[in-house]
Amino acid sequence: MTRQRSLAALSEIIELQKSPKPLSELEPEIKECLSKFSFLLVLTSNDATERQMLSNSLSIWTKINEAIQVYMENTGKDPQTTRTPLICYRTRLIRGVILLARNLIVGLRSLLLYSDAERADFYSRIGLRNKDISGDLLIQSLYVNHSNNIIPLCLTFLDMIKELEESGYPEFVDVYYNAMVACFEYLSNITNISTELKKNVTPDYNADTLLGFLAALPNYWDMFARLNIVETNLLLCVFIYFRNLFNDDELLSKIFHDHPLAIVNLVGTCLLRLMPFVRNNEKFTEEQLEQLEIVSLSMYVNMVSHEGLGPFLIKAAKSGNDEQTIVELLRAFQIILTSKENGWDKLKLVNIVAWLMDYFKFAAQEASVLLEKKELDENEKARLSRFHSQIISVLDSLSSLTQYDEVRQMLNHYHFLSDLIPFFKVVERNTFKKKLKDDQAPPHAKHFPQVKLIIVEIITALVYENFENQELMRNVHGLELILNNCNLDAHEPFIKERAILCIKYLLLDNPRNQEFVAKLEAKGTSIDPKNEAILEQAGFEVNIEDGKVKLKKSTRLTELEQSASGS
Known part of the structure:
Protein backbone atom coordinates (compact mmCIF):
# COMPACT_ATOMS: atom_id res chain seq x y z
CA MET A 1 0.00 0.00 0.00
CA THR A 2 1.45 3.38 -0.98
CA ARG A 3 1.90 6.27 1.39
CA GLN A 4 -0.86 8.16 -0.47
CA ARG A 5 -3.37 5.36 0.01
CA SER A 6 -2.50 5.14 3.70
CA LEU A 7 -2.98 8.88 4.08
CA ALA A 8 -6.31 8.59 2.27
CA ALA A 9 -7.47 5.87 4.68
CA LEU A 10 -6.54 8.00 7.68
CA SER A 11 -8.27 11.04 6.16
CA GLU A 12 -11.42 8.97 5.68
CA ILE A 13 -11.39 8.01 9.35
CA ILE A 14 -11.06 11.67 10.32
CA GLU A 15 -14.03 12.60 8.14
CA LEU A 16 -16.15 9.81 9.61
CA GLN A 17 -15.26 11.06 13.09
CA LYS A 18 -16.39 14.57 12.16
CA SER A 19 -19.46 13.64 10.12
CA PRO A 20 -22.84 14.86 11.47
CA LYS A 21 -24.71 12.12 9.60
CA PRO A 22 -26.96 9.76 11.59
CA LEU A 23 -25.86 6.22 12.35
CA SER A 24 -28.14 4.74 9.69
CA GLU A 25 -26.15 6.55 6.99
CA LEU A 26 -22.71 6.27 8.58
CA GLU A 27 -22.82 2.60 9.54
CA PRO A 28 -22.20 1.19 6.01
CA GLU A 29 -19.39 3.69 5.43
CA ILE A 30 -17.75 2.89 8.77
CA LYS A 31 -17.92 -0.85 8.15
CA GLU A 32 -16.33 -0.43 4.72
CA CYS A 33 -13.62 1.79 6.19
CA LEU A 34 -12.90 -0.74 8.94
CA SER A 35 -12.55 -3.46 6.33
CA LYS A 36 -10.05 -1.44 4.27
CA PHE A 37 -8.13 -0.37 7.33
CA SER A 38 -7.86 -3.98 8.51
CA PHE A 39 -5.85 -4.71 5.38
CA LEU A 40 -3.46 -1.87 6.26
CA LEU A 41 -3.02 -3.27 9.78
CA VAL A 42 -2.27 -6.77 8.47
CA LEU A 43 0.19 -5.33 5.96
CA THR A 44 2.11 -3.28 8.53
CA SER A 45 2.12 -6.22 10.94
CA ASN A 46 3.63 -8.69 8.48
CA ASP A 47 5.62 -6.68 5.92
CA ALA A 48 8.76 -5.15 7.46
CA THR A 49 9.63 -3.12 4.37
CA GLU A 50 6.17 -1.58 4.12
CA ARG A 51 6.21 -0.89 7.84
CA GLN A 52 9.57 0.88 7.64
CA MET A 53 8.61 2.93 4.59
CA LEU A 54 5.34 4.19 6.10
CA SER A 55 6.94 4.84 9.49
CA ASN A 56 9.32 7.34 7.90
CA SER A 57 6.47 9.59 6.79
CA LEU A 58 5.92 12.60 9.04
CA SER A 59 2.65 13.31 7.23
CA ILE A 60 1.28 9.92 8.29
CA TRP A 61 2.18 10.57 11.92
CA THR A 62 0.52 13.98 11.65
CA LYS A 63 -2.69 12.35 10.37
CA ILE A 64 -2.58 9.81 13.20
CA ASN A 65 -2.36 12.62 15.74
CA GLU A 66 -5.18 14.52 14.06
CA ALA A 67 -7.48 11.48 14.09
CA ILE A 68 -6.93 11.00 17.83
CA GLN A 69 -7.52 14.68 18.58
CA VAL A 70 -10.81 14.70 16.64
CA TYR A 71 -12.01 11.64 18.55
CA MET A 72 -11.09 13.25 21.87
CA GLU A 73 -12.98 16.42 20.96
CA ASN A 74 -16.11 14.45 20.07
CA THR A 75 -16.16 12.34 23.23
CA GLY A 76 -15.37 15.33 25.43
CA LYS A 77 -18.53 17.15 24.35
CA ASP A 78 -20.96 14.65 25.88
CA PRO A 79 -19.84 11.80 28.17
CA GLN A 80 -23.24 10.12 27.70
CA THR A 81 -22.25 9.28 24.12
CA THR A 82 -20.24 6.33 25.48
CA ARG A 83 -23.48 4.35 25.50
CA THR A 84 -24.42 4.95 21.85
CA PRO A 85 -23.64 2.59 18.97
CA LEU A 86 -22.21 5.49 16.93
CA ILE A 87 -19.46 6.31 19.41
CA CYS A 88 -18.70 2.60 19.70
CA TYR A 89 -18.13 2.48 15.94
CA ARG A 90 -15.94 5.56 16.12
CA THR A 91 -14.01 3.98 18.99
CA ARG A 92 -13.36 0.93 16.81
CA LEU A 93 -12.04 3.26 14.10
CA ILE A 94 -9.70 5.05 16.49
CA ARG A 95 -8.51 1.72 17.85
CA GLY A 96 -7.43 0.87 14.30
CA VAL A 97 -5.48 4.13 14.14
CA ILE A 98 -3.69 3.34 17.41
CA LEU A 99 -2.84 -0.18 16.22
CA LEU A 100 -1.37 1.30 13.04
CA ALA A 101 0.77 3.64 15.14
CA ARG A 102 1.84 0.67 17.26
CA ASN A 103 3.00 -1.19 14.13
CA LEU A 104 4.79 1.79 12.62
CA ILE A 105 6.84 2.40 15.78
CA VAL A 106 8.42 -1.03 15.24
CA GLY A 107 9.34 -0.03 11.69
CA LEU A 108 10.72 3.33 12.77
CA ARG A 109 12.77 1.76 15.53
CA SER A 110 14.51 -0.66 13.16
CA LEU A 111 14.98 2.00 10.47
CA LEU A 112 16.64 4.48 12.80
CA LEU A 113 19.18 1.85 13.82
CA TYR A 114 20.45 1.52 10.24
CA SER A 115 23.88 2.81 9.35
CA ASP A 116 24.16 5.30 6.47
CA ALA A 117 25.10 2.48 4.10
CA GLU A 118 22.20 0.29 5.23
CA ARG A 119 19.82 3.21 4.87
CA ALA A 120 21.00 3.90 1.32
CA ASP A 121 20.55 0.22 0.47
CA PHE A 122 17.02 0.27 1.92
CA TYR A 123 15.94 3.18 -0.27
CA SER A 124 17.56 1.58 -3.28
CA ARG A 125 15.65 -1.66 -2.73
CA ILE A 126 12.26 0.05 -2.46
CA GLY A 127 12.91 2.27 -5.48
CA LEU A 128 13.19 5.63 -3.74
CA ARG A 129 15.99 8.13 -4.02
CA ASN A 130 18.35 8.21 -1.09
CA LYS A 131 17.37 10.71 1.59
CA ASP A 132 18.07 11.35 5.22
CA ILE A 133 15.57 10.20 7.80
CA SER A 134 14.44 13.05 10.00
CA GLY A 135 14.81 10.79 13.04
CA ASP A 136 14.85 13.47 15.73
CA LEU A 137 11.79 15.15 14.27
CA LEU A 138 9.88 11.88 14.03
CA ILE A 139 10.71 10.81 17.57
CA GLN A 140 9.84 14.28 18.83
CA SER A 141 6.46 13.90 17.13
CA LEU A 142 5.96 10.48 18.71
CA TYR A 143 6.70 11.76 22.19
CA VAL A 144 4.38 14.70 21.75
CA ASN A 145 1.77 12.17 20.62
CA HIS A 146 2.59 10.04 23.64
CA SER A 147 2.03 12.87 26.12
CA ASN A 148 -0.64 14.95 24.41
CA ASN A 149 -2.76 12.24 22.81
CA ILE A 150 -2.22 8.62 23.79
CA ILE A 151 -2.06 9.07 27.58
CA PRO A 152 -5.19 11.29 27.70
CA LEU A 153 -6.90 8.89 25.30
CA CYS A 154 -6.05 5.93 27.51
CA LEU A 155 -7.45 7.73 30.56
CA THR A 156 -10.57 8.59 28.54
CA PHE A 157 -11.15 4.91 27.78
CA LEU A 158 -10.65 4.05 31.44
CA ASP A 159 -13.18 6.70 32.47
CA MET A 160 -15.63 5.40 29.86
CA ILE A 161 -15.34 1.85 31.20
CA LYS A 162 -15.85 3.14 34.74
CA GLU A 163 -18.90 5.17 33.69
CA LEU A 164 -20.40 2.16 31.89
CA GLU A 165 -19.89 -0.05 34.93
CA GLU A 166 -21.48 2.46 37.28
CA SER A 167 -24.44 3.15 34.99
CA GLY A 168 -25.14 -0.52 34.25
CA TYR A 169 -24.21 -0.78 30.55
CA PRO A 170 -21.63 -3.60 30.55
CA GLU A 171 -22.44 -4.59 26.95
CA PHE A 172 -20.31 -1.69 25.64
CA VAL A 173 -17.30 -2.34 27.89
CA ASP A 174 -15.44 -4.61 25.46
CA VAL A 175 -15.18 -1.88 22.82
CA TYR A 176 -13.41 0.54 25.15
CA TYR A 177 -11.38 -2.19 26.83
CA ASN A 178 -9.94 -3.31 23.47
CA ALA A 179 -9.16 0.29 22.56
CA MET A 180 -7.40 0.78 25.89
CA VAL A 181 -5.31 -2.37 25.32
CA ALA A 182 -4.26 -0.90 21.96
CA CYS A 183 -3.13 2.26 23.79
CA PHE A 184 -0.92 0.27 26.13
CA GLU A 185 0.50 -1.70 23.20
CA TYR A 186 1.44 1.63 21.63
CA LEU A 187 2.90 2.92 24.90
CA SER A 188 4.99 -0.21 25.45
CA ASN A 189 6.39 0.15 21.91
CA ILE A 190 7.14 3.87 22.00
CA THR A 191 8.97 3.59 25.32
CA ASN A 192 11.05 0.73 23.91
CA ILE A 193 12.93 3.05 21.56
CA SER A 194 16.56 2.96 22.65
CA THR A 195 17.80 5.62 25.04
CA GLU A 196 20.52 6.56 22.57
CA LEU A 197 17.92 7.46 19.94
CA LYS A 198 15.55 9.39 22.17
CA LYS A 199 17.80 11.10 24.71
CA ASN A 200 18.14 14.37 22.77
CA VAL A 201 14.51 14.77 21.79
CA THR A 202 12.37 13.83 24.79
CA PRO A 203 10.71 17.04 26.01
CA ASP A 204 10.87 17.77 29.74
CA TYR A 205 7.13 18.12 30.16
CA ASN A 206 6.67 14.44 29.33
CA ALA A 207 7.82 13.52 32.82
CA ASP A 208 4.99 15.43 34.48
CA THR A 209 2.40 13.89 32.16
CA LEU A 210 3.79 10.43 32.79
CA LEU A 211 3.78 10.89 36.54
CA GLY A 212 0.19 12.10 36.50
CA PHE A 213 -0.70 9.03 34.47
CA LEU A 214 1.10 6.71 36.89
CA ALA A 215 -0.67 8.33 39.84
CA ALA A 216 -4.09 7.91 38.20
CA LEU A 217 -3.83 4.29 37.05
CA PRO A 218 -4.22 2.52 40.43
CA ASN A 219 -7.68 4.05 40.80
CA TYR A 220 -8.96 1.72 38.08
CA TRP A 221 -7.60 -1.68 39.14
CA ASP A 222 -10.49 -2.50 41.48
CA MET A 223 -12.91 -1.77 38.65
CA PHE A 224 -11.12 -4.30 36.44
CA ALA A 225 -11.29 -6.87 39.22
CA ARG A 226 -15.05 -6.33 39.61
CA LEU A 227 -15.64 -6.65 35.88
CA ASN A 228 -13.17 -9.56 35.63
CA ILE A 229 -12.02 -8.32 32.22
CA VAL A 230 -8.26 -8.25 32.80
CA GLU A 231 -6.49 -10.38 30.19
CA THR A 232 -2.87 -11.48 29.87
CA ASN A 233 -2.22 -9.18 26.91
CA LEU A 234 -3.22 -6.05 28.82
CA LEU A 235 -1.14 -6.94 31.87
CA LEU A 236 1.90 -7.76 29.76
CA CYS A 237 1.64 -4.41 27.97
CA VAL A 238 1.17 -2.51 31.24
CA PHE A 239 4.15 -4.21 32.90
CA ILE A 240 6.36 -3.75 29.83
CA TYR A 241 5.37 -0.08 29.66
CA PHE A 242 6.30 0.45 33.32
CA ARG A 243 9.54 -1.50 32.84
CA ASN A 244 10.51 0.68 29.89
CA LEU A 245 9.73 3.86 31.82
CA PHE A 246 11.72 2.70 34.84
CA ASN A 247 14.68 1.88 32.58
CA ASP A 248 15.05 5.63 32.03
CA ASP A 249 17.42 6.70 34.82
CA GLU A 250 16.62 10.39 34.46
CA LEU A 251 12.88 9.81 34.72
CA LEU A 252 13.36 7.44 37.64
CA SER A 253 15.41 10.08 39.47
CA LYS A 254 12.61 12.59 39.00
CA ILE A 255 10.01 10.11 40.25
CA PHE A 256 12.03 9.17 43.34
CA HIS A 257 12.79 12.77 44.21
CA ASP A 258 9.62 14.67 43.30
CA HIS A 259 6.80 12.12 43.23
CA PRO A 260 7.54 9.31 45.71
CA LEU A 261 3.88 8.85 46.64
CA ALA A 262 2.89 8.25 43.01
CA ILE A 263 5.40 5.45 42.57
CA VAL A 264 4.62 3.91 45.98
CA ASN A 265 0.92 3.91 45.09
CA LEU A 266 1.58 2.31 41.72
CA VAL A 267 4.00 -0.30 43.03
CA GLY A 268 1.72 -1.08 45.95
CA THR A 269 -1.17 -1.65 43.57
CA CYS A 270 0.87 -3.99 41.38
CA LEU A 271 2.41 -5.96 44.24
CA LEU A 272 -0.43 -6.01 46.78
CA ARG A 273 -3.54 -6.06 44.60
CA LEU A 274 -2.91 -6.77 40.94
CA MET A 275 -0.56 -9.76 41.14
CA PRO A 276 -2.49 -11.44 44.00
CA PHE A 277 -5.64 -11.03 41.87
CA VAL A 278 -3.87 -12.73 38.96
CA ARG A 279 -2.52 -15.57 41.11
CA ASN A 280 -5.97 -16.31 42.51
CA ASN A 281 -7.82 -16.07 39.20
CA GLU A 282 -8.49 -19.38 37.47
CA LYS A 283 -8.74 -17.73 34.04
CA PHE A 284 -4.93 -17.50 33.88
CA THR A 285 -3.05 -20.67 32.96
CA GLU A 286 0.16 -21.71 34.72
CA GLU A 287 2.14 -20.66 31.66
CA GLN A 288 0.47 -17.24 31.54
CA LEU A 289 0.97 -16.75 35.27
CA GLU A 290 4.66 -17.58 35.02
CA GLN A 291 5.06 -15.15 32.12
CA LEU A 292 3.29 -12.38 34.05
CA GLU A 293 5.39 -13.01 37.17
CA ILE A 294 8.62 -12.68 35.18
CA VAL A 295 7.56 -9.57 33.28
CA SER A 296 6.15 -7.87 36.39
CA LEU A 297 9.42 -8.53 38.20
CA SER A 298 11.35 -6.98 35.31
CA MET A 299 9.76 -3.64 36.22
CA TYR A 300 12.14 -3.39 39.17
CA VAL A 301 15.43 -4.58 37.63
CA ASN A 302 16.74 -1.11 36.79
CA MET A 303 15.19 0.39 39.91
CA VAL A 304 17.18 -1.93 42.18
CA SER A 305 20.51 -0.42 41.09
CA HIS A 306 19.43 3.23 40.93
CA GLU A 307 21.35 5.67 43.10
CA GLY A 308 18.15 7.35 44.30
CA LEU A 309 16.52 4.18 45.60
CA GLY A 310 17.85 4.31 49.18
CA PRO A 311 16.60 7.81 50.10
CA PHE A 312 13.29 7.05 48.38
CA LEU A 313 12.75 3.83 50.36
CA ILE A 314 13.61 5.42 53.69
CA LYS A 315 11.40 8.43 52.97
CA ALA A 316 8.51 6.16 52.02
CA ALA A 317 9.03 3.95 55.09
CA LYS A 318 9.22 6.93 57.45
CA SER A 319 5.84 8.13 56.21
CA GLY A 320 4.40 5.12 58.06
CA ASN A 321 1.62 4.66 55.51
CA ASP A 322 3.23 2.25 53.08
CA GLU A 323 5.24 -0.22 55.16
CA GLN A 324 3.59 -3.27 53.57
CA THR A 325 4.33 -1.90 50.10
CA ILE A 326 7.98 -1.55 51.14
CA VAL A 327 7.88 -5.16 52.37
CA GLU A 328 6.70 -6.40 48.97
CA LEU A 329 9.04 -4.13 47.03
CA LEU A 330 12.06 -5.30 49.04
CA ARG A 331 10.94 -8.88 48.48
CA ALA A 332 10.92 -8.23 44.73
CA PHE A 333 14.41 -6.73 44.98
CA GLN A 334 15.51 -9.76 47.01
CA ILE A 335 14.37 -12.13 44.24
CA ILE A 336 16.23 -10.08 41.62
CA LEU A 337 19.44 -9.76 43.63
CA THR A 338 19.61 -13.38 44.75
CA SER A 339 18.76 -14.92 41.36
CA LYS A 340 20.82 -12.87 38.90
CA GLU A 341 23.42 -15.23 37.48
CA ASN A 342 25.69 -13.08 35.33
CA GLY A 343 26.64 -10.49 37.94
CA TRP A 344 26.47 -6.71 37.99
CA ASP A 345 28.78 -4.03 36.71
CA LYS A 346 30.81 -2.23 39.36
CA LEU A 347 28.82 1.02 39.43
CA LYS A 348 25.53 -0.82 39.85
CA LEU A 349 27.00 -2.95 42.63
CA VAL A 350 28.09 0.21 44.45
CA ASN A 351 24.57 1.66 44.19
CA ILE A 352 22.95 -1.59 45.31
CA VAL A 353 25.19 -2.12 48.33
CA ALA A 354 24.86 1.55 49.32
CA TRP A 355 21.08 1.48 49.56
CA LEU A 356 21.06 -1.97 51.20
CA MET A 357 23.40 -0.71 53.95
CA ASP A 358 21.43 2.51 54.41
CA TYR A 359 18.10 0.74 54.61
CA PHE A 360 19.45 -1.90 56.98
CA LYS A 361 20.64 0.82 59.38
CA PHE A 362 17.22 2.46 59.28
CA ALA A 363 15.21 -0.77 59.65
CA ALA A 364 17.54 -2.22 62.31
CA GLN A 365 17.21 0.92 64.41
CA GLU A 366 13.41 0.87 64.17
CA ALA A 367 13.24 -2.86 64.89
CA SER A 368 15.67 -2.59 67.82
CA VAL A 369 13.38 -0.13 69.61
CA LEU A 370 10.50 -2.59 69.31
CA LEU A 371 12.59 -5.62 70.25
CA GLU A 372 13.88 -3.94 73.41
CA LYS A 373 10.37 -3.16 74.67
CA LYS A 374 9.10 -5.62 77.26
CA GLU A 375 5.57 -5.72 75.88
CA LEU A 376 4.13 -4.74 72.51
CA ASP A 377 0.59 -3.82 71.61
CA GLU A 378 -1.03 -5.28 68.49
CA ASN A 379 0.01 -2.39 66.24
CA GLU A 380 3.60 -2.65 67.43
CA LYS A 381 3.61 -6.40 66.86
CA ALA A 382 2.39 -5.88 63.30
CA ARG A 383 5.01 -3.21 62.70
CA LEU A 384 7.78 -5.43 64.09
CA SER A 385 6.61 -8.21 61.78
CA ARG A 386 6.86 -5.89 58.78
CA PHE A 387 10.35 -4.76 59.77
CA HIS A 388 11.31 -8.40 60.23
CA SER A 389 10.30 -9.14 56.62
CA GLN A 390 12.15 -6.07 55.36
CA ILE A 391 15.34 -6.94 57.24
CA ILE A 392 15.22 -10.53 55.97
CA SER A 393 15.04 -9.27 52.37
CA VAL A 394 17.86 -6.75 52.85
CA LEU A 395 20.21 -9.12 54.69
CA ASP A 396 19.54 -12.03 52.34
CA SER A 397 20.34 -9.76 49.39
CA LEU A 398 23.58 -8.65 51.04
CA SER A 399 24.50 -12.23 51.91
CA SER A 400 24.05 -13.27 48.29
CA LEU A 401 26.15 -10.34 47.04
CA THR A 402 29.08 -11.06 49.37
CA GLN A 403 30.25 -13.59 46.78
CA TYR A 404 31.73 -10.58 44.93
CA ASP A 405 35.07 -9.18 46.09
CA GLU A 406 33.90 -5.62 45.39
CA VAL A 407 30.94 -6.04 47.74
CA ARG A 408 33.04 -7.38 50.61
CA GLN A 409 35.53 -4.56 50.11
CA MET A 410 32.76 -1.98 50.18
CA LEU A 411 31.15 -3.47 53.30
CA ASN A 412 34.53 -3.43 55.01
CA HIS A 413 35.30 0.10 53.86
CA TYR A 414 32.09 1.35 55.48
Missing part, protein backbone atom coordinates in the same frame (compact mmCIF):
# COMPACT_ATOMS: atom_id res chain seq x y z
CA HIS A 415 32.59 -0.82 58.60
CA PHE A 416 29.34 -2.68 58.07
CA LEU A 417 30.36 -5.35 60.56
CA SER A 418 30.35 -2.67 63.27
CA ASP A 419 26.70 -1.93 62.42
CA LEU A 420 25.72 -5.57 62.15
CA ILE A 421 27.02 -6.89 65.48
CA PRO A 422 25.04 -4.49 67.75
CA PHE A 423 21.83 -5.51 66.00
CA PHE A 424 22.85 -9.17 66.31
CA LYS A 425 23.15 -8.61 70.07
CA VAL A 426 19.71 -6.97 70.27
CA VAL A 427 18.11 -9.91 68.48
CA GLU A 428 20.05 -12.42 70.59
CA ARG A 429 18.97 -11.05 73.96
CA ASN A 430 15.37 -10.21 73.07
CA THR A 431 14.12 -13.25 71.16
CA PHE A 432 13.06 -16.69 72.26
CA LYS A 433 15.21 -19.69 71.33
CA LYS A 434 12.97 -22.67 70.82
CA LYS A 435 14.33 -26.10 71.68
CA LEU A 436 12.62 -29.22 70.42
CA LYS A 437 11.38 -30.02 73.93
CA ASP A 438 9.78 -26.58 74.37
CA ASP A 439 6.03 -26.79 73.93
CA GLN A 440 5.36 -23.08 73.84
CA ALA A 441 7.06 -19.74 74.22
CA PRO A 442 6.84 -17.77 77.47
CA PRO A 443 4.44 -14.79 77.65
CA HIS A 444 5.47 -11.73 75.63
CA ALA A 445 8.22 -13.70 73.87
CA LYS A 446 9.32 -12.15 70.59
CA HIS A 447 10.07 -14.09 67.43
CA PHE A 448 12.50 -12.85 64.79
CA PRO A 449 13.31 -16.07 62.90
CA GLN A 450 16.08 -16.55 60.32
CA VAL A 451 17.61 -13.12 60.88
CA LYS A 452 20.50 -14.42 63.00
CA LEU A 453 21.17 -17.18 60.49
CA ILE A 454 21.66 -14.67 57.66
CA ILE A 455 23.73 -12.40 59.91
CA VAL A 456 26.06 -15.34 60.61
CA GLU A 457 26.35 -15.96 56.85
CA ILE A 458 27.41 -12.35 56.27
CA ILE A 459 29.88 -12.41 59.16
CA THR A 460 31.39 -15.61 57.77
CA ALA A 461 31.92 -13.96 54.38
CA LEU A 462 33.49 -10.87 55.97
CA VAL A 463 35.89 -12.66 58.35
CA TYR A 464 37.11 -15.16 55.75
CA GLU A 465 40.83 -14.47 55.26
CA ASN A 466 40.34 -11.04 56.83
CA PHE A 467 42.47 -10.63 59.95
CA GLU A 468 41.10 -7.15 60.78
CA ASN A 469 37.53 -8.43 60.91
CA GLN A 470 38.59 -11.48 62.92
CA GLU A 471 40.10 -9.10 65.47
CA LEU A 472 37.02 -6.88 65.45
CA MET A 473 34.77 -9.84 66.23
CA ARG A 474 36.80 -10.64 69.33
CA ASN A 475 36.95 -7.02 70.49
CA VAL A 476 33.17 -6.49 70.24
CA HIS A 477 32.39 -9.89 71.81
CA GLY A 478 31.17 -11.30 68.53
CA LEU A 479 32.94 -14.60 69.15
CA GLU A 480 30.64 -15.31 72.07
CA LEU A 481 27.62 -14.51 69.91
CA ILE A 482 28.65 -17.06 67.31
CA LEU A 483 29.40 -19.72 69.94
CA ASN A 484 26.02 -19.09 71.58
CA ASN A 485 24.33 -19.93 68.28
CA CYS A 486 26.02 -23.27 67.80
CA ASN A 487 23.11 -24.98 69.53
CA LEU A 488 19.81 -26.14 68.11
CA ASP A 489 17.14 -23.46 67.68
CA ALA A 490 13.90 -24.43 65.93
CA HIS A 491 13.39 -20.79 64.93
CA GLU A 492 16.79 -20.74 63.22
CA PRO A 493 17.11 -24.01 61.29
CA PHE A 494 20.65 -24.74 60.12
CA ILE A 495 22.17 -21.88 62.14
CA LYS A 496 24.35 -24.41 63.95
CA GLU A 497 26.01 -25.44 60.68
CA ARG A 498 26.54 -21.80 59.66
CA ALA A 499 27.95 -20.93 63.08
CA ILE A 500 30.44 -23.82 62.97
CA LEU A 501 31.77 -22.62 59.61
CA CYS A 502 31.96 -19.08 60.96
CA ILE A 503 33.93 -20.28 64.02
CA LYS A 504 36.34 -22.03 61.68
CA TYR A 505 37.11 -18.82 59.79
CA LEU A 506 37.25 -16.76 62.98
CA LEU A 507 39.90 -19.03 64.47
CA LEU A 508 41.84 -19.83 61.31
CA ASP A 509 45.38 -18.39 61.47
CA ASN A 510 44.38 -16.16 64.38
CA PRO A 511 46.19 -17.25 67.58
CA ARG A 512 44.55 -14.57 69.73
CA ASN A 513 41.04 -15.72 68.76
CA GLN A 514 42.07 -19.32 69.42
CA GLU A 515 43.46 -18.30 72.79
CA PHE A 516 40.30 -16.32 73.58
CA VAL A 517 38.05 -19.31 72.93
CA ALA A 518 40.37 -21.59 74.86
CA LYS A 519 40.26 -19.28 77.89
CA LEU A 520 36.47 -19.17 77.96
CA GLU A 521 36.58 -22.04 80.46
CA ALA A 522 38.72 -19.98 82.82
CA LYS A 523 36.11 -17.22 82.61
CA GLY A 524 33.34 -19.58 83.57
CA THR A 525 32.27 -20.57 80.08
CA SER A 526 32.98 -24.27 80.20
CA ILE A 527 34.09 -26.07 77.07
CA ASP A 528 31.90 -29.08 77.70
CA PRO A 529 31.80 -32.15 75.43
CA LYS A 530 29.12 -30.53 73.25
CA ASN A 531 31.14 -27.33 72.71
CA GLU A 532 34.28 -29.37 72.21
CA ALA A 533 32.51 -31.32 69.47
CA ILE A 534 31.51 -28.03 67.82
CA LEU A 535 35.11 -26.83 67.79
CA GLU A 536 36.22 -30.16 66.35
CA GLN A 537 33.68 -29.79 63.55
CA ALA A 538 35.23 -26.40 62.86
CA GLY A 539 38.61 -28.11 62.47
CA PHE A 540 40.18 -27.58 65.91
CA GLU A 541 41.11 -29.82 68.82
CA VAL A 542 40.94 -28.88 72.50
CA ASN A 543 44.10 -29.86 74.42
CA ILE A 544 45.40 -29.31 77.95
CA GLU A 545 49.04 -28.20 77.98
CA ASP A 546 50.78 -27.25 81.22
CA GLY A 547 47.41 -27.02 82.90
CA LYS A 548 46.06 -24.57 80.30
CA VAL A 549 43.33 -25.04 77.72
CA LYS A 550 44.68 -24.60 74.19
CA LEU A 551 43.35 -25.04 70.67
CA LYS A 552 45.21 -26.47 67.74
CA LYS A 553 44.27 -27.42 64.21
CA SER A 554 42.95 -30.92 63.96
CA THR A 555 44.96 -33.52 62.08
CA ARG A 556 42.20 -33.75 59.48
CA LEU A 557 42.21 -29.98 58.84
CA THR A 558 46.01 -29.95 58.53
CA GLU A 559 45.88 -32.80 56.01
CA LEU A 560 43.24 -31.01 53.95
CA GLU A 561 45.25 -27.76 53.91
CA GLN A 562 48.43 -29.58 52.87
CA SER A 563 46.54 -31.42 50.15
CA ALA A 564 45.07 -28.14 48.86
CA SER A 565 48.45 -26.36 48.83
CA GLY A 566 50.09 -29.32 47.11
CA SER A 567 47.55 -29.34 44.31
